[in-house]
Amino acid sequence: MKILTLGAAGFIGSHLTHRLLQEGHAVVAVDLTIEKVAEYLDHPNLTFLQQDIRRPEWDLDGLAQDADLVIDLIAYANPGLYLRIPLEVFRLNFTENLKIAEACVRHGKRLIQFSTCEVYGRTAASLPNARVADPEDPIHGTFSEDTSEYILGPVSKHRWIYSCAKQLLERVLHAYGLEQGFNYTIIRPFNFIGPKIDFLPQSKQDIPRVFSFFMDALLNGTPMKLVNGGVSRRCYTYIDDAVECTYRIVQNSGGICDRQIFNIGSPDNEVSIRQMAETMREIYAAQFLDEPAPLPEIVSVPGEEFYGEGYDDSDRRIPNIAKARRLLGWEPRWNFRDALEATMRYYVTESQKNRVSSAAGNG
Numbered sequence: 289m290k291i292l293t294l295g296a297a298g299f300i301g302s303h304l305t306h307r308l309l310q311e312g313h314a315v316v317a318v319d320l321t322i323e324k325v326a327e328y329l330d331h332p333n334l335t336f337l338q339q340d341i342r343r344p345e346w347d348l349d350g351l352a353q354d355a356d357l358v359i360d361l362i363a364y365a366n367p368g369l370y371l372r373i374p375l376e377v378f379r380l381n382f383t384e385n386l387k388i389a390e391a392c393v394r395h396g397k398r399l400i401q402f403s404t405c406e407v408y409g410r411t412a413a414s415l416p417n418a419r420v421a422d423p424e425d426p427i428h429g430t431f432s433e434d435t436s437e438y439i440l441g442p443v444s445k446h447r448w449i450y451s452c453a454k455q456l457l458e459r460v461l462h463a464y465g466l467e468q469g470f471n472y473t474i475i476r477p478f479n480f481i482g483p484k485i486d487f488l489p490q491s492k493q494d495i496p497r498v499f500s501f502f503m504d505a506l507l508n509g510t511p512m513k514l515v516n517g518g519v520s521r522r523c524y525t526y527i528d529d530a531v532e533c534t535y536r537i538v539q540n541s542g543g544i545c546d547r548q549i550f551n552i553g554s555p556d557n558e559v560s561i562r563q564m565a566e567t568m569r570e571i572y573a574a575q576f577l578d579e580p581a582p583l584p585e586i587v588s589v590p591g592e593e594f595y596g597e598g599y600d601d602s603d604r605r606i607p608n609i610a611k612a613r614r615l616l617g618w619e620p621r622w623n624f625r626d627a628l629e630a631t632m633r634y635y636v637t638e639s640q641k642n643r644v645s646s647a648a649g650n651g
């Protein structure tokens with residue numbers, strides 16, 4: 289197939305691009321940045337276009353018309369940005385993404401749209417007036433694609449603009465499907481983790497995803513900051529599992545994914561953010577330190593102090609993956625500890641390489 293992949297040089301996009309090339313597809317990849325796909329740029333089946341999709345001159349219609357399938361991963365996908373530039377998050381994640389979807393509608397192309405598990409919001413069990421017998425029962429934190437209700441915070445908690453923009457896009461795709469027979473598949477990722485997940489922060493202004501903060505703290509011996517005590521829980525999903533599931537959706541055998549929404553995640557990998565920090569310290573000491581050394585302390589900071597005004601969070605989210613199991617025969621293979629260790633190994637190796645090359649530069 290000829291596949292137009294937008295956001296191809298992001299975390300998920302770079303791994304997916306690699307897989308698509310391995311499987312023999314021709315990939316036209318679009319992204320603002322290039323670093324995460326730099327190693328594939330010479331591949332004969334890859335055409336890379338470094339492009340800001342917000343600029344009017346790019347040939348969206350021509351590229352969509354020429355493709356057999358369009359995969360859209362472009363988004364601001366980082367909580368620090370939802371707090372700092374909520375309008376830009378809305379414009380990119382809804383308005384610009386809608387243009388891509390409408391080009392697919394115009395040219396009759398199938399679209400795989402990356403959405404988010406954040407559409408589900410909070411759990412009903414977390415509400416102040418919740419009446420549940422056992423709030424710890426995983427059933428209260430488990431979300432299903434076609435039946436779960438969505439619970440988001442008030443407008444003043446502007447973190448939810450990301451979730452709303454993605455949700456609105458999903459609803460518009462659904463409406464195009466109903467009214468015009470548009471063929472789409474929506475993916476809701478649940479906290480993928482793996483090499484290239486994010487940059488390590490270089491300055492106080494940089495707010496990457498939580499793994500990168502903790503990794504940076506370990507590498508530089510600074511405190512590991514837990515927002516609001518790190519009680520929120522997440523199901524971390526290794527990128528290889530995620531790409532395997534996504535690839536089955538690309539294949540779409542017998543049209544099984546047409547107009548479907550899929551959760552992709554590892555329900556058995558649930559941990560609190562505090563447990564994640566503690567596990568990273570353990571792994572770092574056991575696997576990556578040549579000799580025993582003091583490890584960074586773990587400290588709690590208020591969410592609004594760390595992220596700024598408007599902060600809020602999902603308390604817990606566990607994917608129900610019955611649909612992916614049933615329709616795609618997919619099963620996640622990676623447990624949390626192995627996924628974390630493989631991701632950490634990548635960053636430790638990269639940081640050693642950087643140290644060697646800057647030492648060589650200075651010498």
Ligand SMILES: NC(=O)c1ccc[n+]([C@@H]2O[C@H](COP(=O)([O-])OP(=O)(O)OC[C@H]3O[C@@H](n4cnc5c(N)ncnc54)[C@H](O)[C@@H]3O)[C@@H](O)[C@H]2O)c1
Nearest residue numbers: 295297298299300319320340341361363365402404479480
């Ligand atoms: N990683 C996860 O666990 C996760 C969870 C939920 C949802 N998602 C969704 O999956 C998709 C991919 O996520 P990711 O983790 O790879 O994020 P990412 O930030 O690594 O990738 C997004 C890519 O889009 C590109 N991009 C942004 N603005 C652009 C523009 N104006 N023009 C061209 N390119 C632009 C970025 O350069 C980046 O490479 C996003 O839609 C995200 O919302 C991811």
